[in-house]
Amino acid sequence: MALLDPANVTDQGVRDVRNTAITGATENTKKEHLYKILVIGELGTGKTSIIKRYVHQFFSQHYRATIGVDFALKVLNWDAETIVRLQLWDIAGQERFGNMTRVYYREAVGCIIVFDVTRASTFDAVTKWKGDLDSKVQLADGSPIPCVLLANKCDQAKEGLVNNSSHMDEFCREKGFGGWFETSAKENINIDEATRFLVNKVGII
Amino acid sequence: MADDLPSDFDVVVLGTGLPESILAAALSRVGQKVLHIDRNEYYSGQWASFNLENITKWTKEAMGELGLEHPTIEEDVLLQPGETLSRLDLSVKGKTYFNIASEYHVSNEEEVLDKTDIAKECRSDDKMDKLNPDQVEENKDDNDSESNKDTLEASEEAQSEETKSNTETEAILEDKETKPMSEHKTDETFKKPSSSEDSVVKAEVTESKKPETWTASKLKKDWRRFNLDLAPRLLYCAGSMVELLISSDIAKYCEFRTVTRVLTFLNDKLEKVPCSRADVFSSKDVSMLEKRMLMKLLTFCADYTNHEHQYQDFADKPFKEFLKSQKLTNNICHYVQHSIAMATDTMTTMEGLARTKKFLHSLGRYGNTAFLWPLYGSGELPQSFCRMCAVFGGVYCLRTAVSAVICGADNKCKGVVLTNGQRINCRYVIMESSYADAEDMTYRAKRHVNRGIFITDRSVLPTEDQQLSLMFLPDPDNGVRPTAVLELPPSSMTCPQGLHAVHMTRPGTGDVHPREDLKIVKEKLFDPADDDKPNILWSMYFSQTYYEDLKRGESTPDNIIVLPGPGPEIDLNDVVTQTRQIFVDIMPGEEFLPRPPNPEDIIYVDENEATVGENKQSEFAGEESETNKTGDQSEGVKDTEEVTAIQSDESTPIKTDSTVDQSDESTPIKTDSTVDQSDESSTITADSAVDQSNDGENKQDISSEAGLPLYLVSVRDPPTLSVSVLTPPTPRPPPPLTLSAGLPLYLVSVRDPPTLSVSVLTPPTPRPPPPLTLSVSVLTLVVFGRLDFLCI
Numbered sequence: 001m002a003l004l005d006p007a008n009v010t011d012q013g014v015r016d017v018r019n020t021a022i023t024g025a026t027e028n029t030k031k032e033h034l035y036k037i038l039v040i041g042e043l044g045t046g047k048t049s050i051i052k053r054y055v056h057q058f059f060s061q062h063y064r065a066t067i068g069v070d071f072a073l074k075v076l077n078w079d080a081e082t083i084v085r086l087q088l089w090d091i092a093g094q095e096r097f098g099n100m101t102r103v104y105y106r107e108a109v110g111c112i113i114v115f116d117v118t119r120a121s122t123f124d125a126v127t128k129w130k131g132d133l134d135s136k137v138q139l140a141d142g143s144p145i146p147c148v149l150l151a152n153k154c155d156q157a158k159e160g161l162v163n164n165s166s167h168m169d170e171f172c173r174e175k176g177f178g179g180w181f182e183t184s185a186k187e188n189i190n191i192d193e194a195t196r197f198l199v200n201k202v203g204i205i
Numbered sequence: 206m207a208d209d210l211p212s213d214f215d216v217v218v219l220g221t222g223l224p225e226s227i228l229a230a231a232l233s234r235v236g237q238k239v240l241h242i243d244r245n246e247y248y249s250g251q252w253a254s255f256n257l258e259n260i261t262k263w264t265k266e267a268m269g270e271l272g273l274e275h276p277t278i279e280e281d282v283l284l285q286p287g288e289t290l291s292r293l294d295l296s297v298k299g300k301t302y303f304n305i306a307s308e309y310h311v312s313n314e315e316e317v318l319d320k321t322d323i324a325k326e327c328r329s330d331d332k333m334d335k336l337n338p339d340q341v342e343e344n345k346d347d348n349d350s351e352s353n354k355d356t357l358e359a360s361e362e363a364q365s366e367e368t369k370s371n372t373e374t375e376a377i378l379e380d381k382e383t384k385p386m387s388e389h390k391t392d393e394t395f396k397k398p399s400s401s402e403d404s405v406v407k408a409e410v411t412e413s414k415k416p417e418t419w420t421a422s423k424l425k426k427d428w429r430r431f432n433l434d435l436a437p438r439l440l441y442c443a444g445s446m447v448e449l450l451i452s453s454d455i456a457k458y459c460e461f462r463t464v465t466r467v468l469t470f471l472n473d474k475l476e477k478v479p480c481s482r483a484d485v486f487s488s489k490d491v492s493m494l495e496k497r498m499l500m501k502l503l504t505f506c507a508d509y510t511n512h513e514h515q516y517q518d519f520a521d522k523p524f525k526e527f528l529k530s531q532k533l534t535n536n537i538c539h540y541v542q543h544s545i546a547m548a549t550d551t552m553t554t555m556e557g558l559a560r561t562k563k564f565l566h567s568l569g570r571y572g573n574t575a576f577l578w579p580l581y582g583s584g585e586l587p588q589s590f591c592r593m594c595a596v597f598g599g600v601y602c603l604r605t606a607v608s609a610v611i612c613g614a615d616n617k618c619k620g621v622v623l624t625n626g627q628r629i630n631c632r633y634v635i636m637e638s639s640y641a642d643a644e645d646m647t648y649r650a651k652r653h654v655n656r657g658i659f660i661t662d663r664s665v666l667p668t669e670d671q672q673l674s675l676m677f678l679p680d681p682d683n684g685v686r687p688t689a690v691l692e693l694p695p696s697s698m699t700c701p702q703g704l705h706a707v708h709m710t711r712p713g714t715g716d717v718h719p720r721e722d723l724k725i726v727k728e729k730l731f732d733p734a735d736d737d738k739p740n741i742l743w744s745m746y747f748s749q750t751y752y753e754d755l756k757r758g759e760s761t762p763d764n765i766i767v768l769p770g771p772g773p774e775i776d777l778n779d780v781v782t783q784t785r786q787i788f789v790d791i792m793p794g795e796e797f798l799p800r801p802p803n804p805e806d807i808i809y810v811d812e813n814e815a816t817v818g819e820n821k822q823s824e825f826a827g828e829e830s831e832t833n834k835t836g837d838q839s840e841g842v843k844d845t846e847e848v849t850a851i852q853s854d855e856s857t858p859i860k861t862d863s864t865v866d867q868s869d870e871s872t873p874i875k876t877d878s879t880v881d882q883s884d885e886s887s888t889i890t891a892d893s894a895v896d897q898s899n900d901g902e903n904k905q906d907i908s909s910e911a912g913l914p915l916y917l918v919s920v921r922d923p924p925t926l927s928v929s930v931l932t933p934p935t936p937r938p939p940p941p942l943t944l945s946a947g948l949p950l951y952l953v954s955v956r957d958p959p960t961l962s963v964s965v966l967t968p969p970t971p972r973p974p975p976p977l978t979l980s981v982s983v984l985t986l987v988v989f990g991r992l993d994f995l996c997i
Binding site: 043068069070071072073092099101102103104 | 209246248458562583585588591592595596597601602603604706801802804
């Protein structure tokens with residue numbers, strides 16, 4: 001078991017938590033993993049809704065900025081031996097002008113980038129977000145952290161590239177996304193699947 | 206991108222340096238709407254830390270123009286009747302930084318004789334490790350081949366970019382100094398030793414001494430691993446910054462390493478200064494007699510206020526004279542004046558004693574050291590405060606500045622116009638001095654500090670372990686401009702394995718170039734002719750302007766606040782004092798950075814969707830604090846705490862799941878648990894929980910606005926740790942700072958009455974416990990009570 005080692009730093013303090021998050025077996029020899037997952041994307045794409053749906057199983061039409069909270073925690077009983085604690089870091093609502101602090105990125109092991117299928121401009125910004133992410137956080141070996149793309153609000157009319165799924169696949173390959181999912185926080189479509197997919201990418205469980 | 210920026214804020218903050226960021230966080234935290242902007246595309250302003258590539262970029266930017274321009278402002282559209290516009294100067298040229306020069310002192314690899322060897326070395330970190338046995342451990346997780354490949358790729362990119370723009374010499378100097386610039390350009394390649402004032406280290410020298418040969422391209426390959434600070438600062442372990450980080454819970458964003466030793470030159474020999482009782486007793490450089498003297502003096506200094514008769518005759522005389530009067534040896538005087546008090550020759554006894562006491566009281570809290578160093582550089586600290594500000598609703602815009610300030614007829618600032626042309630209404634404007642116009646500032650003195658940054662190939666005083674060293678070297682001329690030297694090893698996260706980053710800070714004088722000003726110290730520490738001394742691989746110098754006693758200009762509206770940039774101090778206490786005062790002035794009655802609720806304790810509630818959480822509601826809503834289950838700590842998921850629900854107006858349904866629980870073992874950003882455990886180790890009553898959450902309720906307007914109508918505050922069980930045995934009557938909460946692995950973690954609080962069992966206190970040689978290889982989160986600070994030299 002690789003433990004936290006200061007040498008595990010690549011960028012400005014990016015640490016391979018993937019290997020280090022294991023914080024010891026309990027009496028029942030249950031392994032526990034702690035993953036910091038970032039949720040980024042343009043304003044109003046449904047980041048907070050996705051988190052709330054995923055973590056707290058509810059959805060609200062009323063958009064509210066996320067205030068006072070660094071992250072939401074979801075505990076997964078991954079299998080009989082494993083507990084996964086996911087910290088989902090919202091971009092603090094207002095830190096939305098593309099300028100994230102290193103504090104936000106540090107030690108993240110996975111990322112969810114969200115766009116809104118009804119607004120093509122939010123898809124255009126995906127590349128910018130991915131670029132910002134990759135430039136500011138990397139795994140210890142210098143590789144980008146696993147990232148999944150969510151085409152959110154898929155219960156509504158779509159606009160742009162997202163209508164063509166083979167083009168989307170191509171886009172993901174090109175930009176280094178592990179995969180993409182059409183999601184709806186409102187209808188609870190694919191959120192669990194997407195997250196599970198990401199955790200699989202992240203973890204050596 | 207900033208199109209949808211709201212136009213009304215309470216406060217606009219210009220600059221993301223430390224004082225601005227602390228205020229932004231504090232204001233945002235109490236519900237003020239904060240717009241925080243910075244003209245740069247990076248955070249931290251004059252407090253920033255950069256990797257090797259970005260600091261090169263910075264040297265160019267800092268001297269030139271940023272490219273931000275005044276928008277066209279249609280005054281009749283933007284302004285209300287009676288309002289006037291006063292433009293700010295957007296130029297940064299020469300305002301803060303001058304005398305900037307950086308260069309490599311090693312050749313590119315092409316010139317090195319045995320190319321193949323070097324090539325191999327570059328391609329294999331494994332080999333490097335073998336050559337550097339003491340670093341193997343640190344590197345073990347880095348050894349997979351993938352890593353090597355990736356770093357290589359990244360750096361090759363960087364390198365090619367570099368070579369395009371210029372060769373190995375970068376010298377950016379003020380206009381008036383164009384001559385030296387051309388001088389530098391001439392020795393573009395380092396084929397022969399340069400005759401210029403800086404010694405150029407020949408590759409051969411390095412080769413003969415060290416198995417490892419550093420080249421400029423090799424440094425560039427590792428560009429990401431550098432975090433070089435423009436204004437490196439330490440934290441006194443018991444200083445106000447540490448207290449603030451803990452009380453505000455911002456410590457969860459930071460990590461620290463201890464300064465492991467204080468060094469000094471004594472009779473031209475570099476020595477470790479015995480600062481603590483343990484040091485004094487284990488020191489070989491100090492005679493028995495001196496040991497007794499030093500102990501006696503330190504014991505007095507730590508409690509000097511109660512022994513006024515001992516120093517009253519000297520109170521206003523120099524500390525130096527006071528020390529002389531104490532029948533000490535020269536060595537002891539030197540230690541105390543220069544390394545412990547870090548006092549200049551003219552500093553008064555009162556000040557000297559106060560500084561000595563501050564140092565001594567910081568010992569023992571986090572081990573045998575008085576200082577902490579923020580991992581990844583002190584440029585991380587402002588960002589931690591920015592994150593807190595953002596989490597509470599602060600809006601961030603980088604690469605934006607204020608073009609003009611709008612003043613009303615009553616000489617109050619009504620708002621600002623951003624460089625994108627947008628008008629922002631606000632009640633306060635807080636700006637760092639370099640954003641302000643000259644007439645908006647009054648000050649006692651405009652000074653500058655000379656700084657030098659060096660990358661070296663070994664420590665000035667190598668040991669088996671990596672040492673983080675602080676040196677305070679007296680001014681050779683007249684004793685008033687000492688040089689502070691900070692040597693940072695790779696474990697400080699500021700440089701790659703095998704290297705050290707050295708920072709020198711000296712108050713500037715006249716127009717002496719920092720290169721000249723730091724020359725004496727540089728030559729004392731690094732000497733290319735001396736095989737035992739480190740070689741400089743890269744260096745950078747600059748002078749930075751700062752203001753003493755900075756205040757707003759006399760005609761400046763009183764709702765504009767001007768903050769100074771970093772001065773020559775090495776710690777951060779002054780910044781906390783200053784920002785706290787400003788906060789109290791503009792927000793009387795509000796708490797300065799109260800602790801936020803733990804994210805894991807907050808339950809989201811959707812006020813409109815009663816359906817989802819309904820069935821669970823009863824479980825919590827009426828419940829006061831009965832779920833008191835002493836679960837096995839390690840079974841994080843099941844360990845529930847006392848829970849008190851505070852319900853705000855609109856919320857009804859509560860949906861909860863196992864996310865509420867916290868388990869200290871698994872949270873890497875650990876803080877709360879530790880505090881709670883020692884917090885009033887007696888009992889944590891439901892009252893205290895309510896207090897805490899009332900906090901949230903006071904800010905009800907924010908929280909309900911925020912969609913967090915309900916705060917669930919959970920309180921840990923009374924501490925079950927073995928601590929209780931040792932806990933002194935009035936335990937201070939041990940600071941939940943995350944100390945990094947590999948750190949000998951000796952504890953703790955210094956303030957308690959000096960009553961403790963002898964066994965703990967008399968380790969003659971406090972061998973650090975084996976480096977903690979566990980994840981940081983596992984470290985729990987245990988209160989042993991007083992553990993410093995004072996206890997006998």
